[in-house]
Amino acid sequence: MERKHFLKNGLAALGLAAIAPLANACKKDTSDSSSDSGTDSSSGSGSCTATSSETEGPFPTKSPSTLVKSDIKGDRTGVAFTAKIYIKNKNNSCAALSGALVDIWHCDKDGYYSEYGGTSMQTVDYTAVHFLRGRQTTDSDGLVTFTSIFPGWYTSRATHIHVHIYNSSGTSLLVTQIAFPEGSDSAVATVNGSGGTTYGYNKGMTGYTYNASDNVFSDSVSNELASSVSGSLSGGYTLTHTIYVSA
Amino acid sequence: MQKALIRLCYRKIIDSSATRPWDKFVFEDSYTEFLMQSQLYNQEKKYTSFGELVMHVPNAEKLHFLVSAAVIGYLQQLHGKIPDLTNNLGKLFLPFKNFRFEIINSDIKDKSKHQVAVNFFTDHLIWHDTINNQLPLSVPGNTENGEILTELFTLPPFVSIYSIKPVD
Numbered sequence: 001m002e003r004k005h006f007l008k009n010g011l012a013a014l015g016l017a018a019i020a021p022l023a024n025a026c027k028k029d030t031s032d033s034s035s036d037s038g039t040d041s042s043s044g045s046g047s048c049t050a051t052s053s054e055t056e057g058p059f060p061t062k063s064p065s066t067l068v069k070s071d072i073k074g075d076r077t078g079v080a081f082t083a084k085i086y087i088k089n090k091n092n093s094c095a096a097l098s099g100a101l102v103d104i105w106h107c108d109k110d111g112y113y114s115e116y117g118g119t120s121m122q123t124v125d126y127t128a129v130h131f132l133r134g135r136q137t138t139d140s141d142g143l144v145t146f147t148s149i150f151p152g153w154y155t156s157r158a159t160h161i162h163v164h165i166y167n168s169s170g171t172s173l174l175v176t177q178i179a180f181p182e183g184s185d186s187a188v189a190t191v192n193g194s195g196g197t198t199y200g201y202n203k204g205m206t207g208y209t210y211n212a213s214d215n216v217f218s219d220s221v222s223n224e225l226a227s228s229v230s231g232s233l234s235g236g237y238t239l240t241h242t243i244y245v246s247a
Numbered sequence: 248m249q250k251a252l253i254r255l256c257y258r259k260i261i262d263s264s265a266t267r268p269w270d271k272f273v274f275e276d277s278y279t280e281f282l283m284q285s286q287l288y289n290q291e292k293k294y295t296s297f298g299e300l301v302m303h304v305p306n307a308e309k310l311h312f313l314v315s316a317a318v319i320g321y322l323q324q325l326h327g328k329i330p331d332l333t334n335n336l337g338k339l340f341l342p343f344k345n346f347r348f349e350i351i352n353s354d355i356k357d358k359s360k361h362q363v364a365v366n367f368f369t370d371h372l373i374w375h376d377t378i379n380n381q382l383p384l385s386v387p388g389n390t391e392n393g394e395i396l397t398e399l400f401t402l403p404p405f406v407s408i409y410s411i412k413p414v415d
Contacts, residue, residue, distance in 0.1 A: 060269040063320025065280055101283075115312045121345045121368060124327070126319045133316070164287055170279065172286035 066126055067103065067135040071147040074131025078109040078149030079191050079199045080236025085178075087142045087165055089247045096142030097247050100173070101166040104146055105133040109201050111154030137168075150191045150237055152201060158214040159188050165245050173245040179217045179225045180239075182210055187229040187237045195233050249413050253384075255341065255369045256409035257329055260351070262362040269330065273318050278361045280317035281353050284310055289355070296360070297353040315348035318365065322346055329367045332406065335381065335399035342370045342386060368409055 083104065089097040107113050114131045122129040132151075136144035153159045161178040180188045190196065192205050211217045217224055231237035265274045285300060288307040294300050300307040329341040345368040354360040375383045375397065383397045390396060402408075 060272050060321060060324055062272065063276075063324065065276070065317040066319045067316045115309050121347050121366075122315070123344050124319065124322050124346065125344070126316075130316055130319070166283060166286075170283045172283075172290070175287055175290065 065135065066130055067133055069134050070136055070145060072104070072132055072134035073148055074114070074127040076108045076131045076149050077200060078152070079196065079201070079233055081148045081150040082236065082238045083146045083148060083161065083178075084238065084240045085144050085146075085163065086240075086242040087138050087144070088242055088244050089142075090244050091246050094244060096138070096140065097245065098138050098140045098142060099168040100138045100142070100245070100247065101135060101168065101170065102138060102144045103133070103135045103164040103166070104161055106148070106151040106161040107154060108132055109149060109152040109199070111152045111203070150187065150201075152203065153188075153192070153208060155207065156209055156215075158182075158209050158211045158217055160214075160216070161239075163243060165243065167247055173247055174243065176243060177216055177224060178239070178241050178243075179211050179214075179221050181225060181229055187231065190233060191237075199233065250415075251374045252371045252412040252414050253374045254371060254409045256407050257332055257341075257367045257369075258405045258407075259331065259365045259367065260362065260405070261364070263359045269321060269324075273321050273363065273365070274361065276317040276321075277314050277348075277350070277363050278353065278358055280314045281310065281350065281361065282355055284313045285353075285355060295354050295356045297350050311349050314350060314363075318348055318363075322365070329369065332400075332403065335401070340386070340398050340400075341367075341372075343367045344370060373414070374411075 085102060087097045087100050087102060088094045105113065108131065114129060114133055132148060134146050136146065138144050151159050151161060159180040163178060164175050165173045167173055182188060189205060191201050192203060211221045226239045226241045229237055229239045261270050261274050263274065265271045288300055288304040294303060327342055327344065328339045329343050330339065332341050334340045347366040349364045349366065351362040351364055352360050371387060372384045373387060375385065380401055382400050384400050385395050385397045
């Protein structure tokens with residue numbers, strides 16, 4: 001769900017007009033009649049509370065985590081990429097698992113994750129800090145879809161996407177990763193090849209760690225390899241993958 | 248005195264005693280997100296407290312950042328004004344765009360131990376003078392008929408001057 005729409009709709013539902021900046025409040029605000037100071041409205045006994053002197057608000061509305069989004073690009077650029085991930089339940093004859101929460105995160109075209117910078121200051125416009133991370137809820141087919149950019153790579157790891165699957169109440173079911181197919185015609189080779197430089201992928205494949213040498217995938221790539229990654233540089237790539245959990 | 252450009256930092260601590268709606272949302276949603284995200288660093292369920300996780304699990308301090316995603320929506324709802332801190336007229340006035348979210352304590356088995364802080368950093372303010380314990384400040388560009396509008400502000404607890412830069 002688009003967060004902005006959520007906010008807009010939420011505010012509209014409450015009948016709130018945009019609140020004018022308070023910078024010139026002294027000359028504009030004529031509605032303050034109480035002499036109470038502070039913004040505390042919770043004091044007082046009985047069922048009534050004192051009117052606060054500062055116009056209270058903006059009234060907070062329930063706001064989902066900024067992780068909850070399908071388009072996770074943030075401010076990152078690169079080759080267009082769509083990830084379609086199906087979640088199936090081993091404990092239910094491998095049927096689709098609906099209502100599961102799926103977090104994914106991956107690095108940008110240069111190999112950087114959004115937590116770079118650790119606990120330093122961030123801005124309320126989070127897209128420069130929280131990028132390429134998202135959370136979606138599986139539909140009746142067990143499917144979540146994310147719109148992103150094709151992941152880059154970094155030293156000692158093959159191209160990969162991290163996935164954390166929770167049940168609908170947030171209990172962890174599985175933490176895993178998705179590996180990418182390799183070979184001269186593969187998306188990984190094409191994006192990191194000469195054609196990808198137009199899109200800012202400048203690392204090439206020299207020093208790349210292939211799945212067989214990757215210490216996460218070397219013993220498990222058979223079931224962590226994406227079922228398919230197809231497309232083109234100009235049209236973007238689509239990854240399809242199925243993950244089995246015990247729910 | 249010489250005028251200076253300053254930025255204030257307000258460390259707003261939110262815990263289970265929160266009563267205001269905004270504070271309660273931040274408390275509840277940051278705890279839910281902590282429960283979810285901490286499982287990545289606690290897959291054998293060996294630890295219950297945030298302190299143990301940070302001490303024993305590599306990279307668990309990333310939880311500060313990861314959990315912050317749950318509160319950014321509430322920070323945006325403040326429309327760029329730091330909450331709680333008012334000028335001498337009782338008005339919110341401190342502009343901010345930057346913040347740092349921190350988990351102070353938490354526990355996956357005991358919600359009452361969950362305690363977080365939002366550090367708000369103001370945009371640049373001009374500090375003109377000091378009158379007793381009050382600072383006449385102004386927000387750059389905030390003028391009326393060629394006069395600089397000022398705000399009289401008393402430094403309360405949990406507010407510090409984060410940075411200072413002398414100006415002519």
